[in-house]
Amino acid sequence: MRFTRRHPLLTAVLLCALAVLAARPADGDGPHAPGHGSVSGISAEVARLYEEAATATERYEDGRREAERQRARAHRLEERLDRERRETAGLREDLGRIASSQYRDGGGLPLTAHMLLADDPDELMRGQRAVQQAEVSLDRAIDRSERAEARLARDEARAAAAWRRLEKRNAELADLRQGIEAKLEAARWKLQGQADASVAAGACRGAVRLDQPETRFTSRWVAPVETYELSASYGSGGARWANRHTGQDFAVPIGTPVRAVGTGEVVKVSCSGAFGIEIVVRHAGGYHTQYAHLAAVAVDQGDRVTPGQWIGQSGTSGNSTGPHLHFEVRVTPEMGSAVDPVPWLARHGVSL
Incomplete structure (x- = not known):
């Protein structure tokens, strides 16, 4: 009491200081206080998770597009493989028809007997050469088709395997993205709770200096938000x-x-x-x-x-x-x- 009577002005100053201190947020709630629950901590966490979610989404979308490309490539190769197999089957049928025709025309007789029985031996020889050339051409075509079929089968198998690997990786990326988004959603509402408390108190907590990404805008004006x-x-x-x-x-x-x-x-x-x-x-x-x-x-x-x-x-x-x-x-x-x-x-x- 003696202190109050002797120093009334000092007492008033001290009371004002105590009132200001009481009105200030606690250390754990200050704008630059360490810890997960501070406004700076939550703001920074939201900003970080926002960027991580965007990056995870971008990686997932890139992987999904690549998987679609690989799946489309595997599908194209499968279609080409089917065409190649149909062409090979057709060539084999052609070769079979040539052999059958030779047999019907007396293909079992020796060439000398054919020449003795023929009305025009020269024409017979030309026909024989044509048949032989056709057989050789067909054999070569079948061989090429079989090699192409084997190559396409290997490529199709590789493309299908790459697609399956990408699908697995994308499933993992989707899980990662969902985990980040769940954390982000929780942090968002925690940040909003702090905002509501500031508005109710009618006092701002101060600026939170966020780590901003490197951006170089070529224009003098931009939209106030990026995606909306x-x-x-x-x-x-x-x-x-x-x-x-x-x-x-x-x-x-x-x-x-x-x-x-x-x-x-x-x-x-x-x-x-x-x-x-x-x-x-x-x-x-x-x-x-x-x-x-x-x-x-x-x-x-x-x-x-x-x-x-x-x-x-x-x-x-x-x-x-x-x-x-x-x-x-x-x-x-x-x-x-x-x-x-x-x-x-x-x-x-x-x-x-």
Whole structure:
């Protein structure tokens, strides 16, 4: 009590400091705290799993396409093998017909007897030579066909074996991909839980600096997300909005990296209200872009951003009925100045 009476100003300062400390998140929940449960840990894990899932999917799709090519090759070889076998059977039938014809024409008599009985020995000799040449040609054709058949059978067997190996590998890749996607889905909702807690508290946890992949964009403007489905469009009506929808929605899973559409400066990072976690970026020419309903942010106010740079991760925070990115283009940083973002992006060379 004596301390309070003698130092009233110091006491007030200490009480304020204690209040600030109490309002801060615990060490285990801080933006840069180590551990699996921290916002930085979950954001980084989601980003890592997102990339791993994309890589696993790409490998699986490459393997599936290669398996299809091998299966098609084996099928083509099998068809060629069937044709070769039919041709060989036909050649054998031709050889049999020649032999049968010779027998019917007295093929069992010696050539000398044939010549004595023939009306024109020279014509007989020419006929004999023709028959012999036909037999030789047929023998050679059959031999070539048999060699081709054996070669095709070996190739078909190799192609079929390669296809079976690829099918087995693709089954393993599918299992790997499913495992990654299951982990990613669990991490996504954990990240969203942290986002909801931030919005409820009305305070952002701070930027999570994500390890971004090496990208070199040749254009000055890009889409805000890489893979997406367009959902609610600008100007559409609905019970969720007071008037009309003021942006373009991109349906994407929680944790999808959100990209700056162009060069600019972050002028707002907010974690409260109908938009949930949102970022506003100012671009040259006075236009501003807004990225809302996020699950996490990767930039702070005042940061400079470049086209395609990851600035956050999508979510379903605030007034949202499901995971998506709400994207706006405004002529001021504030609400009420939005323009249709689709033609705006199109004028900048980005077709959605």
